[in-house]
Amino acid sequence: MGADVLRRVVEHLSGLDNAPASGNVDVADLCRRLAEPPPDTGTPLDQLLDPLFNEWVGHSFTTTGPGYMAYVPGGGLYPSGLAEFIAATTNRFTGVWQAAPALVQLEANVLSWLAEWMGYPTSARGLLTSGGSMANFSAIVTAREHHLGERLRDGVLYTSTHAHHCVAKSARLAGILGDRVRVIGVDEHCRMDVSELADAIADDFDEGLRPFMVVSSAGTTNTGAVDPLEAIGDLCEARGLWHHVDGAYGACFHMVPELRPLLAGLPRTDSVALDPHKGMFLPYGTGALIVRDGELLRAAHAGHADYLPDLNAEFYDPSQYTPELSRPYRGLGLWLPLKLYGAAKFRAALAEKRELALFAAEALSRVSGIVLDAPPQLSLLAFHLTWPGASTMEENEATDALLARVLQRQRVMLTGCQVDGRHLARICVLSFRTRRRHVQNAVDDVAAAAAALRAERGVVA
Ligand SMILES: Cc1ncc(COP(=O)(O)O)c(C=O)c1O
Structure with a gap:
């Protein structure tokens, strides 16, 4: 069975360079047909793998492909997939240290490497999660526990209009309801407005509420904006708030010493x-939270029962730092x-991905009709299409049409975002498979679509 699966996986991956940027995902009828009652009897593996590989996998965005520059790519490193296979088949229990001490130590090593790359001290501890959403959730729980204890209702959390939607969702799940989440405006580079933040915090203190946390972004999903982390850090220090940064997209760039100034204030x-699973190119399913004062992470998550082995003081014990007990052995996929x-x-x-984004921005700035709204702060850029006399509504329609045409070529997949009523197209370079020629394809396809759309609107090149 293993050999058969591996053969098909390798064949699939070998075809990625020529695969369409997205399969047909308009398949509601197929999904209705796929719904079925539980199977009572077995089916030979081949008969299961054939439609899986030949049909169903293909009805998807080709997130592993080199042309995937939509949302936030990653790619899915093959050796990490092998590690997940080993972890799942050896199936050791890594929820508590005593059940697999050496395996847990490998995960602890990985967490301490991540902490070091973030510029955190050795007192930092962390956890591997299923992704960025759960990492943000555990951060909010940790800050809430530390600052608010059991009196949640007057605690106030601050984030920006460009924060990922999981921040507000995580706050709600952590018991910080919508009327205690302040959504702060942004400057012309889509970065949190620190003076508005300071005013909002001051107002809430005046009201007798308890401001406790700012969630800033190190690379927003919309335009890749990095909030002014230093200035927010100063404010949080002065007012005694927890400063968490959602670096789901951008924090991994802090691994690269020469790019650290782009994320100044993160440490x-x-x-x-x-x-x-974005910035280190892993398969989906691995996020991480690192907390400067590891004791506070432990304080929020610790728990014990007499059916579990005794706790040890010396070694990292995942059950004491995470909401989970039984869990996938995620550490191996990184290690x-x-x-x-x-x-x-x-x-x-990572340095190459940033260079490629700068290259794309420079090339697109020379394409007639392309306005670069957000040059890369990291490896993401956003732009729109225009022509003389175009209204914002016409530009929005044309930019949407541009994205659709680029996808029609099936060499690259891009997605858009909306900022202040304006529709923008985005290029996010972060897959390890995306190289210079693929970014050149993106530039060429955008340029061709822009020229065609402008010509259709009677614009002379
Ligand atoms: C800035 C940002 N934060 C959080 C998330 C959520 O991460 P995940 O999808 O891994 O839960 C994303 C996902 O793209 C993101 O870009």
Whole structure:
């Protein structure tokens, strides 16, 4: 069975360079047909794998492909997939240290490497999660527990209009209801407005509420904006608030010493969420939260029962730092590729992705009709299409049409966002498979679509 699965996986991956940027996902009828009652009898593996690989997998965005520059890519490193296979089939219990001490130590190593790359002290501790959303959730729980204890209702959390939607969702799940979440405006670069933040905090203190946390972004999903982390850090320090940074998209760039100035202030934060399934190219299912004062993370998550082995003081015990007990052994998926390739290769890949985004921005700025609204702060850029006399509504329709035409070529997949009523197209370069020629394809396809759309609107080139 293993050999059969591996053969099909390798065949699938070998075809990625020529695969369409997205399969047909308009398949509601197929999904209705796929719904079925529980199977009572078995089916030969081949008959299950054939439609899986030949049909169903293909009805999806090709997130592993080199042309995937939509949302926030990652790619899905093959050795990490092998690590997940090993972890699942050896199926050791890594919820508590005593059940698999050496395996848990490998995960602890990975967490301490991440902490070091974020510029955190050795007192930092962390956890591997299913992704950025859960990492942000655990951060909010930790800050809430530390600052508010059991009196949640007057605690106030601050974030920006461009924060990922999981921040407000996580706040609600953590018991911080919508009327205690302040959504702060942004400046012309889509970064949190620190003076508005300061005013909002001051107003809430005056009202007798308890401001306790700011969630800033190190790379927003919309335009890749990095909030002014230093200034927010100063304010949080002065007013005694927890500063968490959602670095699900961007924090991994802090691994690269020469890019650290782009994320200045990150090492001062109280906690950071990062997504190795984005910035370290892993398969979906691995996020991370690192908390500067590891004791506070432990205080929020510790728990014990007499059917569990005794706690040890010396070693990292996942059950004391995470909401989970039984859990996938996520650490191996990071440990294996990091040991196999070495961190230098990851740094080089991240630096290359930024260079490619700068290259795309420079090339697009020379395309007639393309307005670069957000040049890359990290590796994401956003732009729209215009022509003389165009209204915002016409530009919005044309930019949407541009995205659709680019996808029609099936070489690259891009997605858009909306900022202040304006529709923007985005290019996010973060897959390890995306190289210069693929970014050139993106630029060429945008340029061709822009020229065609402008010509259709009677614009002379
Ligand atoms: C800035 C940001 N935060 C949080 C998330 C949520 O991460 P996940 O999808 O891993 O839960 C994303 C996902 O794209 C993101 O870009």
